[in-house]
Amino acid sequence: MSKLLNLLPWIRRRKERELERELRYHLDRRVDELRAAGVSEADARRRAAHEFGGVAQVQEAVRDVWIHRWLDDLGRDVRYAIRGLARRPGFTATALLSLALGIGASTAILSQVDQLLLRRLPVHEPGRLVQLAWVGNSLSATWGGGHLLSYPLCRELETRAELFDGVLCRAPTTVSLSTGSERQPVRAELVSGSYFEVLGVAPELGRLLDRSDDREPGGQPVAVLSHAYWQSRLGGAPDVVGSRVLVDDRPVTVVGIAPARFVGLDPLAPTALWLPAMATPQVAPLERGWDRVLDRRAAWLHVIARLAPDVSMEEARRALRPWFRATLDADTRRPGFPAVAPDERRAFLASTLDVLPAARGMSSLRGALERPLLVVAGGTLLLLLLSSLNVGGLLLARGAARRGELATRMAMGASRRRVAGQLLVESSLLALGGGVLGLLAAPVLSRVLLSLLTWSDDLRPHVDLRTLLLALLASALAAALCGLAPVLHTGRVSLIASLREQSRSATRGGVALRKALVVGQLALTLLLLTGAGLFVQSLARLHANVGFDGRGLALFSLDPASIGHDQARAERAMREVLRRVREIPGVTGAAVANTTMLTGGWSTRRLTIQADERIVPDRPVPYMRVGADFFRTLGAPVVAGRDFDARDVRAPGEAPRPWRSAIVNESFVRRYLGGRSPVGHRLGVGAQPGTATDIEIVGVVRDFSRRSLRDEDVPQVFFPYWDHDSGDGAFYVRVRGAPESAFAAIRAAVAQVDPALPVSSLRTYADQVDRATWTERALARLVTAFGVTALLLSIVGLYGVMSFVVTQRRRELGVRLALGATRPAAVWLVVRDAVLMIGAGTAIALPAAWALGRLVEAQLYGIRAVAAPTIAAASGALALAALVAALVPAWRAASTSPTEALRLE
Helix, strand or coil: CHHHHHHHHHHHHHHHHHHHHHHHHHHHHHHHHHHHCCCCHHHHHHHHHHHHCCHHHHHHHHHHCCHHHHHHHHHHHHHHHHHHHHHCHHHHHHHHHHHHHHHHHHHHHHHHHHHHHHCCCCCCCHHHEEEEEEECCCCCEECCCCCCECHHHHHHHCCCCCCEEEEEEEEEEEEEEECCCCEEEEEEEEECCCHHHHHCCCCCEECCCCHHHHCCCCCCCEEEECHHHHHHHHCCCCCCCCCEEEECCEEEEEEEECCCCCCCCCCCCCCCEEEEHHHHHHHCCCCCCCCCCCCCCEECEEEEEEECCCCCHHHHHHHHHHHHHHHHHHHHCCCCCCCCCHHHHHHHHCCEEEEEECCCCCCHHHHHHHHHHHHHHHHHHHHHHHHHHHHHHHHHHHHHHCHHHHHHHHHCCCCHHHHHHHHHHHHHHHHHHHHHHHHHHHHHHHHHHHHHHCCCCCCCCCCCHHHHHHHHHHHHHHHHHHHHHHHHHHCCCCHHHHHCCCCHHHHHHHHHHHHHHHHHHHHHHHHHHHHHHHHHHHHHHHHCCCCCCCCCEEEEEECHHHHCCCHHHHHHHHHHHHHHHHCCCCEEEEEEECCCCCCCCCEEECEEEECCCEECCCCCEEEEEECCCHHHHHCCCEEEECCCCHHHCCCCCCCCCCCCEEEEEHHHHHHHHCCCCCCCCEEEECCCCCCCCCEEEEEEECCCCCCCCCCCCCCCEEEEHHHCCCCCEEEEEEECCCHHHHHHHHHHHHHHHCCCCCCEEEEEHHHHHHHHCHHHHHHHHHHHHHHHHHHHHHHHHHHHHHHHHHHHCHHHHHHHHHCCCCHHHHHHHHHHHHHHHHHHHHHHHHHHHHHHHHHCHHHCCCCCCCCHHHHHHHHHHHHHHHHHHHHHHHHHHHCCCHHHHHCCC
16 A cells, blocks of 8 residues: 555656647647637637536546546545544543454454364365274273273274275373483374374374384384474484384384474374384383283274265264174173173164264363363453444544534535545554554463463464455454445534534434444443352362362372382382471371373272172262372362271282272262161272172261362262382372472482482462362463453543533533532433443343353352343443443533533533
8 A cells, every 4th residue: 555655656747748639639639620610720620628627527437547646635634544543542542452352352262263273284185184082981991081992992993994094093102202311201193003194194394103003012112203203302403203202111212203383182282202002011001010902891082084085974874883883792702801791782783883084083181171262252252342332422422522523524525435434444443553562462361361371381482364255354344334324314414403513303313323333332241240250259169079178288299100110119109209298397198199180180980789689880980099098188088987008018029919999978878878887898900790899998088079160960980009000100299388398309309319200390289279170270260361351442432422412511510500409410421321320231142141140050069041130230330330430421511610611612
């Protein structure tokens, strides 16, 4: 645009010369024709000029169709609009900041919605990728989460070539990767040899894993590194192919580097290393001593297939049913099929294989983020609408103030289109300026959003151009409509009426429209404030649901096997660390368990209960292995029976043994024993008719949250930690005072046992609770921020309306004050309008608040989705703030002397 404007003088001079030559040619030709007819030269030129209608008029008519005339007018309108906006810095700054806030926030959040929820995998034709999921009872032990299948079943699915162009399987895990002296935990994927082939991914360097790397267990394992790890940790070394790295202290040969855009099947948790599935027992076993790669009853892999070009998901689902039914029937006749009750066998044979879309990959984080992000996106769109309404109200006020100027210009000959174009340029400049500021703010807001929604360092701020254009278009449309409103109204008002300050007809419509906009703002603000109140209360209820006092509690994890310790040496290290931690000054209790609580997962076992009668729970029961003093360290009291003691602890050096004792929680007693005391009753691991019940229940512990703070009435069983598999786990440490004060001493105690032993996840329990509630905390913070911002925007809008109303009613107020009206009466005359707007906004928002509560009900905990106290508190806060905003201009108007108010300006 600027280049075209700079070229205007040159273009204009050239076109003027061309126009002058053309006019002279036509005029001379007509003169020659008249002279040939016998007319004198003077008369011929006079008649030719008369026939042309005047050379100057023709020139003006031609200039009107030139493009440079339009650009010239546009340039003048831009300069005029800039001068007008610069003369009113308060109006301009408020409009720009309102638009920048709405555009920046909506761009940041909608971009993250696109990045985290909608974006497809960067592979060949991702729309043809599907995930295969077992529906029913698989009678399998599972390792991991999501829809898991066994490796043999994955290989058998590859034979269905009429349905699939290829099948792959993968299992995410974490390994210790060393490229030198430094070990680092990294994300890895255990994959079939068909993985990269099916996805259609080409190597950046070397080669990728293929079927020859994944034929049989054993052999020299190989690996592929991610492009990001190669660049960040290895400096992009060109000789990396063929080198060896240590994975869990075992040598692995690097055969290639993956392309930069591909980070695995979970784009929200980028993979650093890919290993063949067949190398799992040697390199990265899923648990100590694990060797079940080819076990049909071991479900540990996600299976992804690429549909054949002419096969739909529904067709594949139908075609798999008879094949899967026959496969299950053959399974029951294979050696090693478990002995199960008849109903479990029937449930197994009734299982089906579902086909699910997998174009976006698979991510547990995406599932956790989906609803919070959609709720936040809805709040952001409300905020953008509020910003647009605010700017619209400002433009309406400015247009009302300029109504006399616009009517005068139209009365002097300016067309409505010309005036409308000038106003459109002004509102477009505001939208453009707000968009630029919003674009600058969007990366910052995106970074803040990611810090609130997740603690992952792998996600980067991302601003999507499409969402920016969408937000900018919405704001520009609102600004343009509101900017043109005064023109549409001015065309219906006479010049004399528009110049009279007391022309009520010329102002009533503008005031009514501005009031309607403010009512809409107040209603939307009340919605956001109500949502903020619901989420804040839900977060507080969750924090109160821990079940014990987490203050002063620290936790950390150790895995001696990751540095090459065998089972016996790993157990000795765990026992010695526990002893040394207990000796740290200020530590009042320490215990060990097999897992860290509040991480969203747990292990389950089928159990048999021997009480007065034999009871088989209808579902697997969550269990946890804990050491002596675990419940005392947590502060979770044993309410019946006793805690684990020396009778339940296997002595150092003693061979591993089956569990002999157990403690259950109160929910277990209520659900399976009808509230009767379970102490002395016995348990058995398994649900078969002949399951031995040789584990004694020795105590009952009060309920506390273990997997998630939302868990309620979940039966749980606790077994002694040291009986077996005690070579890794989590330590829980009770500290007198701030738990952070013991961090250095804890690290020192571990280093005294083994300097190479890494301390993982050393944090306070309060931090663990924060991590467990990050979704609720993020929602509470974001929606509260939206609510406060919306409240500020509404106050600005209401203040502007009331200031405008006071200006328009100044003469009326002067007359009333001169006739003896009191100042409070004059104030109430103005504030009454604000009260009516607040009431109207509240009435509109109440049904929407009910719908909002139903929408976010799944994210709430411990409170009703439609909570009258919350709505009442939000309404009161909004009403108070709005009344203060209305009182300021009303009091100022009532303080004006009647003489000054009645003076004609």
